[in-house]
Amino acid sequence: MERTNTLSIQQSRDNDFIREVEEASGQTVSKCYQCGNCMASCVYTFAYDYPVTQIMRLTQLGQRDTVLGSSSIWLCANCQACTTRCPQNIDVAQVMETLRVMSRKANTVSQRDIRVFYDEFLRSVKTFGRVFETGLLPVYNLRTKRPFTDFDLAPRLMWKGKLSFLPARIKKRKKIAQIFEVIKRDRFSKDGKARPEPLSSQTDI
Amino acid sequence: MRIGVFVCNCGTNIAGTVDTKRVASEALSFADVVYATNYMYTCSEPGQQEIQRAIGEHGLQGVVVAACSPRMHEPTFRRAVEKAGLNRYMFEMANIREHVSWIGNDREANTQKAIDLVRMAVAKLRFNNPLFSSKMPVNKRLLVIGGGVAGIQAALDCADGGMDVVMVERKQYIGGKMAKLDKTFPTIDCSSCILGPKMVDVSQKENITLYAASEIESISGYIGNFTVQIRKKATYVNWEACTGCGLCTEKCPSKKAADYFNEGLGAARAINIPFPQAIPKKAAIDAQFCRQLNGKKCGVCAKVCPVQAVDFEMKDSIVTEQVGAIIVATGYDLFDHSAYGEYGAGRYPDVISGIQYERILSASGPYGGHIRRPSDGKEPKDIVFISCVGSRDASVGRPYCSGICCMYIAKQAILTRDHLPESNSYVFYMDIRSPGKNYDEFVRRAQEEYGVQYIRGRVGKIYPRGDRMVVQGADTLLGVQVEVEADLVVLATGVESSAGAGELAEKLRISYDQYGFYMESHPKLRPVETNTAGVYLAGACQGPKDIPSSVAQGSAAASKVQSLFAHDTIETNPQVALVNERTCISCGKCIQVCPFGAIQWKELRGGIKKAEVLPTVCQGCGVCNATCPPKAIQLQHATDNQILAEVNELCA
Numbered sequence: 110m111e112r113t114n115t116l117s118i119q120q121s122r123d124n125d126f127i128r129e130v131e132e133a134s135g136q137t138v139s140k141c142y143q144c145g146n147c148m149a150s151c152v153y154t155f156a157y158d159y160p161v162t163q164i165m166r167l168t169q170l171g172q173r174d175t176v177l178g179s180s181s182i183w184l185c186a187n188c189q190a191c192t193t194r195c196p197q198n199i200d201v202a203q204v205m206e207t208l209r210v211m212s213r214k215a216n217t218v219s220q221r222d223i224r225v226f227y228d229e230f231l232r233s234v235k236t237f238g239r240v241f242e243t244g245l246l247p248v249y250n251l252r253t254k255r256p257f258t259d260f261d262l263a264p265r266l267m268w269k270g271k272l273s274f275l276p277a278r279i280k281k282r283k284k285i286a287q288i289f290e291v292i293k294r295d296r297f298s299k300d301g302k303a304r305p306e307p308l309s310s311q312t313d314i
Numbered sequence: 315m316r317i318g319v320f321v322c323n324c325g326t327n328i329a330g331t332v333d334t335k336r337v338a339s340e341a342l343s344f345a346d347v348v349y350a351t352n353y354m355y356t357c358s359e360p361g362q363q364e365i366q367r368a369i370g371e372h373g374l375q376g377v378v379v380a381a382c383s384p385r386m387h388e389p390t391f392r393r394a395v396e397k398a399g400l401n402r403y404m405f406e407m408a409n410i411r412e413h414v415s416w417i418g419n420d421r422e423a424n425t426q427k428a429i430d431l432v433r434m435a436v437a438k439l440r441f442n443n444p445l446f447s448s449k450m451p452v453n454k455r456l457l458v459i460g461g462g463v464a465g466i467q468a469a470l471d472c473a474d475g476g477m478d479v480v481m482v483e484r485k486q487y488i489g490g491k492m493a494k495l496d497k498t499f500p501t502i503d504c505s506s507c508i509l510g511p512k513m514v515d516v517s518q519k520e521n522i523t524l525y526a527a528s529e530i531e532s533i534s535g536y537i538g539n540f541t542v543q544i545r546k547k548a549t550y551v552n553w554e555a556c557t558g559c560g561l562c563t564e565k566c567p568s569k570k571a572a573d574y575f576n577e578g579l580g581a582a583r584a585i586n587i588p589f590p591q592a593i594p595k596k597a598a599i600d601a602q603f604c605r606q607l608n609g610k611k612c613g614v615c616a617k618v619c620p621v622q623a624v625d626f627e628m629k630d631s632i633v634t635e636q637v638g639a640i641i642v643a644t645g646y647d648l649f650d651h652s653a654y655g656e657y658g659a660g661r662y663p664d665v666i667s668g669i670q671y672e673r674i675l676s677a678s679g680p681y682g683g684h685i686r687r688p689s690d691g692k693e694p695k696d697i698v699f700i701s702c703v704g705s706r707d708a709s710v711g712r713p714y715c716s717g718i719c720c721m722y723i724a725k726q727a728i729l730t731r732d733h734l735p736e737s738n739s740y741v742f743y744m745d746i747r748s749p750g751k752n753y754d755e756f757v758r759r760a761q762e763e764y765g766v767q768y769i770r771g772r773v774g775k776i777y778p779r780g781d782r783m784v785v786q787g788a789d790t791l792l793g794v795q796v797e798v799e800a801d802l803v804v805l806a807t808g809v810e811s812s813a814g815a816g817e818l819a820e821k822l823r824i825s826y827d828q829y830g831f832y833m834e835s836h837p838k839l840r841p842v843e844t845n846t847a848g849v850y851l852a853g854a855c856q857g858p859k860d861i862p863s864s865v866a867q868g869s870a871a872a873s874k875v876q877s878l879f880a881h882d883t884i885e886t887n888p889q890v891a892l893v894n895e896r897t898c899i900s901c902g903k904c905i906q907v908c909p910f911g912a913i914q915w916k917e918l919r920g921g922i923k924k925a926e927v928l929p930t931v932c933q934g935c936g937v938c939n940a941t942c943p944p945k946a947i948q949l950q951h952a953t954d955n956q957i958l959a960e961v962n963e964l965c966a
Contacts, residue, residue: 144702144744145788149774150656154788154795163793194656194774196707 118170126173134207140197141165147191147201157181161191161201168204177212183220185209222253235289238282243272315440318349318374319432320365321410322356322381328415333425337380337410340429344436348372357387365391366398375400376439380408380432401444403888403951408435430964437959445888445950450930452538453638454879455480459530459818462490463861464853465643466512467868468875469522475876479522480635482544486527487575487592489513490645494575496675496683498861499725500756506591506678513593523635526594531632533821534911536931537848538638538884548628549598550607551585555623558587558595562615562624571603573680577670579688580680585615585624589678599624639848639875642822642832643868644815646854649704649712649807656775657703657805663689664783665776665803667703668722675729685733687802690781694737694801697730698785699723700773701743705808714829716808717858720747723806724757727766740767740798742787750862769796776803809858822849831857842871850874889951890932891939897946898924904938904947913938913947 131138148154148162158180159167167176176182182205191201218224226249233245243263250256266272279285319341323329334352341350349372353361356379368374377395381387384407392402408431414424454477458469461483469479487493493513495505516522531543551562568584575588582588584603587595597615605612606626616624648669652660664687666674677683687694701723705716720743727739741760746768748754760766771788778784785798811830819826824844825833832855835843842850850871853864878884891904891913900923905913910933916926925947927938936949945954 142706142744143790145771145790146774148790148793149772149786149788149795151774151795160788160793160795162788162790190774196702196709196772198709 116170122171123173124171126176127168127171129211130168130204130207133210134200134204136199136201136204138165138168138199138204140199141169142197144196146194146196150190150194152188152190153181153184153186156184161185161205164208165199165201165204168208174217176208177215177217178219180219181205182208182212183218183223225249225252231289235286237276238279238285239277241276243274244276315346315375316348316373317344317346317376317378317436317439318365318368318372319344319347319351319378319380319436320356320361320368321350321352321428321432322361322379323352323354324381324411324415325355328381328411331415331419331421331424332410332428333421334380334428336425337428337432341378341432341436344433346376346440347436349374356381357390362390362394365394369395369398369400376404376406376442378406378408378432378435378439380410380428380435382411383409383413401446403445404439404442406435406439406442408432433963434960437963438956441953441956441959442951447885447888448929449883450538450886451883452879452881453540453636454478455635455637456875456879457482457540457542457635457637457640458643459640460484460490460643460645460853460855461488461516461524461526462643462645462853462864463492463509463512464645464855464859464864464868464871465490465641466509466516467865468641468643468852468872470512470515470519471869471872472875473519473521475872475879477521477875477879479519480542480544480637481516481522481524482528482530483524483526484529484644485588486549486596486598487588487594488516488524488526489591489593491669492861493589493591494577494669494676495672496677496679497725497729499721500750500752502725502728510591513591517593524594525633526596527598530818530821533640536933537878539930540637540640540848542635542637542640544633544635546631546633548601548630549596550601550604550624550626550628551597551599552623552625552628553594553596555621556596556619557621557623558592558597559620560587560597561618561620562597563587565614565618567612567614568603568605571600576673576680577667579666579670579673591678597623639850639878640822641850641852641868641871641875642818642824642844642855643852643871644812644818644855646809646858647812649710649810651703651805651807653710654703654805657700657773657803658776662776662778662783662803663687664694664801665805667805667807668719668726669807671726671804672722675726675733683733685730685737685802692801693734695734696782696798696800697727697737697739697802697804698773698783698798698800699727699739699741699804699806700785701741701806702772703805703807704810705806706744712808712810712829714858715747717747718860719806719808720745720757721750721753721860723804724748724760724766726804728760728764731764731766738767739764740769740785740800742769742771742773742785744770744772750860769798771796809854812855815855822846824849831855842867842874848878886930887934888929889934889949890929891927891934891936891947891949893925893927894946894948895924897944899944899946900924901943903941903943907937907941909933909935909937 145162148160151161154160185205187202189202212218229249233240250258321334321338323334338350338352355361379391388407395405396402410428414428418424456472456479458465458481469481473479492509498505525544527549528544528546531545533542535541563583563586566583566585571582571584573580573582585597585599587597601607658665673679701719704712730739748757769789771790773787775786776783782799789796815830824846832851834841835845852868852871904925912928912931913925915923938947939949
């Protein structure tokens with residue numbers, strides 16, 4: 110949200126957004142009474158553009174663009190301190206997770222690096238059936254234009270056996286790739302609505 | 315029988331979803347109905363006059379009103395038909411508001427259901443008989459359960475009115491929570507200075523009998539005639555003899571007994587008088603900590619007692635009292651903050667509850683009124699208060715506002731500044747609830763004159779750093795996380811219902827809500843009555859309350875008792891069971907099932923025994939009616955014939 114002097118409550122309120130968040134997260138955002146306990150408990154409040162209490166408030170006000178474009182939802186570590194401490198029993202971490210999914214779908218991810226990491230991580234899983242760190246990290250570093258970050262750690266990790274030169278061999282890696290195909294097909298078959306039984310008929314992974 | 319039916323629109327409450335005109339016209343086709351109409355507000359003065367006019371004009375012998383719940387207006391309409399010359403029991407009410415119009419939007423279905431309910435009411439009315447109440451004497455003695463400020467107020471008001479009062483208090487002293495407080499908001503007057511004289515009055519009034527260290531064992535009877543059994547718990551000190559000199563406490567070698575009065579901040583002796591102004595000022599032994607009572611050789615107190623009052627053989631005893639009315643003023647307890655792991659769950663000695671801080675502030679408290687930290691006895695420089703601990707918190711099962719914490723925090727912060735002018739106080743709050751006379755001004759004064767820092771946000775966690783505590787919270791107005799290093803943290807623990815409130819409610823046959831607070835008869839219009847006649851409520855047992863409200867309720871309950879006791883007799887309810895001696899087979903099953911002991915044997919001439927109902931004891935529950943094999947015992951106004959007539963109409 111741009112810092113404006115006046116926010117038109119009626120004109121800026123997106124009721125569909127509130128409903129979508131509530132349906133997808135299973136949480137009732139109107140239960141939040143803005144006590145600030147989530148903000149007080151959150152280890153990343155210092156880094157957020159909007160503290161989590163304000164993310165909840167913006168969601169109550171139906172400020173779709175501001176919420177989905179915020180950096181907070183991507184910096185959230187999903188540590189669940191907010192959920193644990195919430196006096197109103199709201200699963201705040203679940204709301205944050207929901208907002209991440211919605212933000213990715215709407216293609217409004219504000220943190221390019223984080224989006225790239227998610228993408229590369231999944232691509233690695235799709236290709237090798239399991240994450241191949243030695244491949245993932247250089248690609249991620251290149252795509253985020255900082256090729257030598259953490260490069261110095263590689264020898265020590267290799268020495269300890271935490272990184273290997275070759276991807277791990279797993280059985281039926283093509284079946285894992287199929288999961289991605291099925292999800293992709295379902296996602297784009299009917300107006301982006303997922304089908305009820307995506308995998309059951311063909312999986313024996 | 316000539317029956318009139320009156321269907322109420324209740325403005326749009328009923329007419330909105332029920333076709334009342336059609337209900338009335340349908341009613342005209344029911345057997346015996348000679349007159350039917352609908353009316354805007356039947357309970358209004360003209361509405362009642364309309365009923366009375368119709369009774370006269372159409373020679374009605376029974377009246378059905380289809381309107382709201384009988385709990386709302388049955389007494390109103392009974393009075394109305396009585397004024398027109400009918401017996402008050404020749405009246406039936408069909409609830410077409412709470413049971414129909416308020417719960418469904420389908421106009422057609424609602425109208426049909428309303429017609430069915432009216433048909434049932436008419437069918438029942440055809441079997442109604444005039445019933446007459448009798449009069450019975452009122453025992454003009456009052457029982458007050460609980461000796462806190464609400465109970466004391468009620469007892470003194472009634473005693474001033476010349477009534478005999480019996481007061482039962484669970485603890486060994488009266489005064490309740492207020493006796494533990496240092497000062498009171500918003501006037502900062504000393505709690506024991508304003509309460510003390512009232513406590514002394516209780517002990518000195520000749521018409522108040524005080525049973526301290528006693529609990530209610532059982533209650534039987536009914537309005538005007540209750541029989542109460544009181545368990546006097548063994549104090550191991552003969553209170554008749556004890557002069558309260560305190561010599562026993564001085565010499566008692568068991569020095570680490572729990573100090574309940576000081577909320578665990580100090581240590582008490584096993585035999586003690588909790589505080590200097592205690593009423594009654596009598597010593598009692600805490601059996602858990604007494605050496606003699608735990609098999610060790612001691613008995614020092616018995617040796618030093620100048621009047622030989624100590625009696626290690628003392629047992630609980632039961633006394634019986636007859637009273638006509640009961641005021642319940644059992645007060646509240648404070649939330650146990652060990653449920654809050656993020657605040658240390660009670661492990662940090664310098665994170666204390668509000669009532670503990672109250673004892674620290676008090677001149678008669680464990681530190682003599684000097685503010686010190688429990689851990690090392692140092693004077694704190696930075697003190698953090700946290701509101702809503704165990705209030706407005708659904709995650710610990712306390713979603714309600716305790717209503718007093720905002721005010722007592724402000725008071726404690728002000729007093730802290732008075733005691734330690736160099737100290738800083740911080741208050742974490744969610745909202746400030748100060749809706750009383752001079753209350754908000756008081757909170758403003760804490761901020762403006764006493765420099766108390768108010769921070770709008772909850773606290774996420776408290777953890778130690780060196781010998782101080784770090785309080786990590788939020789300032790939601792700024793949208794930042796904040797941190798305060800504190801020497802002492804005071805948690806404003808909220809109000810919860812008194813331990814054992816449920817058990818007492820069952821003895822009294824009154825209802826309580828999901829949190830254990832007693833239910834008033836009507837939240838606005840009958841705030842101190844319960845649904846059990848003759849039992850009244852005062853103070854925080856009914857819900858969180860501050861001192862002014864508790865005192866006001868104490869006086870309100872007292873005035874209810876005085877208006878009851880202004881009569882020498884009260885009318886009995888004729889809706890009780892009645893035995894038909896001709897059909898009674900003397901099996902005695904009704905005597906066995908009656909929960910109130912209201913049925914006994916009656917010997918007829920020739921030694922034949924039949925069941926007999928004591929109409930004053932019978933509560934009209936109908937268990938005997940359902941049990942009786944030959945259906946000889948019938949609950950008046952709900953006889954088998956009346957109920958079957960209703961069922962027949964429903965199933966027709």
